[in-house]
Amino acid sequence: MTGRRREDVIDQLSRVGDAGAAVEELLSQKSQTSFFTVELTLADIMAGLVEISGMEGGRSQREKIRVIQRLLSSASPLEGHYITAILLEDFRIGVGDGNLRDAIAQAFTVDPKLVEYANQVRNDMGEVSVLALSGEEALRSVRLVPFHPVRMMLARQGTISGVLGEGVRVAVEYKYDGARFQFHKQNGTCRMYSRRLEEVTSAMPDVVALLDGALPDDVIVDGEVIAVQDGRPMPFQMVLRRFRRKHNVAQAADAITMVPNLFDILYYNQEMLIDRPFIERREILTKVSSRYVTPQLVSGKEEEIEDYYHDALDAGHEGVMLKLLDSRYTPGVRGKDWVKIKPEADTLDLVVTGAEWGEGKRAQVFGSFLLSVRSNGRLVPISRVATGFSDEQLNWLFQTLQDDIIRKDGKMVYFEPRLVFEIGYSEIQKSPNYEGGYALRFPRFIEVREDKDIKEANTAEDVEERYILAHRPVNN
DNA sequence: ACTGGCTGCCC
């Protein structure tokens, strides 16, 4: 569309760090030499997007590219910027749900709290703004309906002592390492939705059948499915093999047993329950469901909760959730009403053997680093890390590592090994992608171990030992 | 029929 070489475009992208901005610059350079542009209308753009969304199968990528090329080549630089942003769903204009909510509230002179509430229930800002047009009463009267999933309530991280105050009692439940789901049933039909509200019913026929058997008609419940074997939870990777599968579902279901755990109910028998206190919802859930309701401890005693937490870890779960007893169900909100308690991260000292150029606000520095363990005198990659750095640290690392670069390959660079990072992680997992066969889950940068030589970094044997230790059967 | 690269979504 601009007559540029592929490499130039890639260069531009990595320099600017924002695809929309990069396209805008490329188009503005082009318009200096070419003045022949056809006027682009909103209808043209809409038609192009609709066309693209209907494409699939052989040669569909080529066709999609052709349509985008057509749009961009008749776009002004600014139009190109935002067409690109639309395509990538990446506007970077500082407008999120909160700003949109306030704008709708002001436009139709309604309480922003009601706009938020209606959006929580309906999960559709377009519909909500139409409701706002007819006034506050319309926003107030929104109702949950089966097969219209709502966003999940989310938890923040915390500590037991941080949650417990004077005379505070909380509900304590296991935190399962599986996939979140929302299950709807009405008129004998069942549907299951993922965290992003994708429908996963056909991937989970076994779980759907279990829930169908356990629940009455006309309900919406919230829970987590995990993979189990001999009564113990299986690694999260097993969940991934099942959760969104479309092909060979029966075979996978045969190989990997999934079990649902229910911990909330949002709707039952024509009645919306999200505004009721959590303890009431819990009571309804236990009455409504004959099985699969997650066990719960209600307590205000720190030691008792600690014990429950250690039981959860011993049973192979991630930790516990602490939930305030009088809290409402707030869809999509990561509030302080639900708090997750997980073990502190373990750490390893790893050798920095490579890095990759960053994007966006990291366009001028390395965005991630390749980490290795020592193994028989060699260095073997085990993970990358990209979080935990301050901007200042990223700048410093970029500069100090310049002299160590011994090889470049695309956006990757490789170093003469020198630095040791202390890296926090939640778990060591089997890896099909890393040579050593292990990788870290949720790696994060703690600090540069300037006191350590690479000869003092952790070894592949250390990693294996920790993996085995973590997966040994508990006996006490 | 297979592989490799990329995307989207689970955490």
Add this chain to the structure above:
DNA sequence: ATTCTGC
């Protein structure tokens, strides 16, 4: 997921 940053 985790973490940092600007408001």
Add this chain to the structure above:
DNA sequence: GCAGAATGGGCAGCCAGT
């Protein structure tokens, strides 16, 4: 305290290319 940004491992699905 919140929203936004940049990034992790790993899985299935999809498409291109052979």
